[in-house]
Amino acid sequence: QSVLTQPPSVSGAPRQRLAISCSGSTSNIGSNVVNWYQQFPGQAPKLLIHYDDQLPSGVSDRFSGSKSGTSASLAISGLQSEDEAIYYCAVWDDRLKGVVFGGGTKLTVL
Amino acid sequence: EVQLVESGGGLVQPGGSLRLSCVASDFTFSHYWMNWVRQAPGKGLEWVANMKQDGSEIYYVDSVKGRFTISRDNTKRSLYLQMNSLRAEDTAVYYCARGDYYGSGGDHWGQGTLVTVSS
Numbered sequence: 242q243s244v245l246t247q248p249p250s251v252s253g254a255p256r257q258r259l260a261i262s263c264s265g266s267t268s269n270i271g272s273n274v275v276n277w278y279q280q281f282p283g284q285a286p287k288l289l290i291h292y293d294d295q296l297p298s299g300v301s302d303r304f305s306g307s308k309s310g311t312s313a314s315l316a317i318s319g320l321q322s323e324d325e326a327i328y329y330c331a332v333w334d335d336r337l338k339g340v341v342f343g344g345g346t347k348l349t350v351l
Numbered sequence: 352e353v354q355l356v357e358s359g360g361g362l363v364q365p366g367g368s369l370r371l372s373c374v375a376s377d378f379t380f381s382h383y384w385m386n387w388v389r390q391a392p393g394k395g396l397e398w399v400a401n402m403k404q405d406g407s408e409i410y411y412v413d414s415v416k417g418r419f420t421i422s423r424d425n426t427k428r429s430l431y432l433q434m435n436s437l438r439a440e441d442t443a444v445y446y447c448a449r450g451d452y453y454g455s456g457g458d459h460w461g462q463g464t465l466v467t468v469s470s
Binding site for chain 1: 386388395396397398401410411412413446453454455456457458459460461462463
């Protein structure tokens with residue numbers, strides 16, 4: 242049971258916009274910045290969003306991040322088949338004194 | 352381009368030990384926090400430990416405290432994870448990841464090294 246709660250799966254049609262949620266608490270999302278990662282099968286994770294809503298260099302602007310209170314969200318616009326992957330949120334937890342990851346959300350493009 | 356290359360994984364019996372290494376290149380290693388993150392087969396990501404640039408701050412996930420030790424050698428641009436008293440539940444791919452602050456799970460990751468704990 243992860244400290245951060247993500248939906249196990251989401252799906253959407255090509256060109257659609259969807260969002261993946263990440264719910265936490267005051268000791269993590271409520272007081273620290275959130276990162277989002279994308280992982281394809283058999284590959285290492287890749288940083289998609291850092292500092293809640295900042296895009297690292299080279300990441301498509303179809304991806305965006307936001308945060309409100311103790312929840313964060315990753316939005317993907319103009320869905321493409323190559324977006325099919327597992328997405329993880331991560332944040333520092335002040336109470337646990339460590340980084341915590343969400344359980345991951347598998348995105349399927351219909 | 353930032354590169355992180357892990358090594359040292361393999362098959363080990365329960366109760367055994369293993370030392371993982373991660374060699375960094377194409378960035379100033381001594382300027383960054385460094386993390387170990389693992390992923391059990393078919394499971395999600397789990398952060399294991401991290402260490403500040405000068406080694407003055409170290410954090411571990413509770414499940415490895417007292418068994419795993421993270422260390423670094425900035426002169427060799429290398430990060431290490433000494434794993435003792437290994438258990439079946441430590442079986443995972445172990446990733447080395449660079450962080451720009453203590454709370455960053457990693458902005459660049461290696462390809463990982465597989466550790467299998469089994470008799």
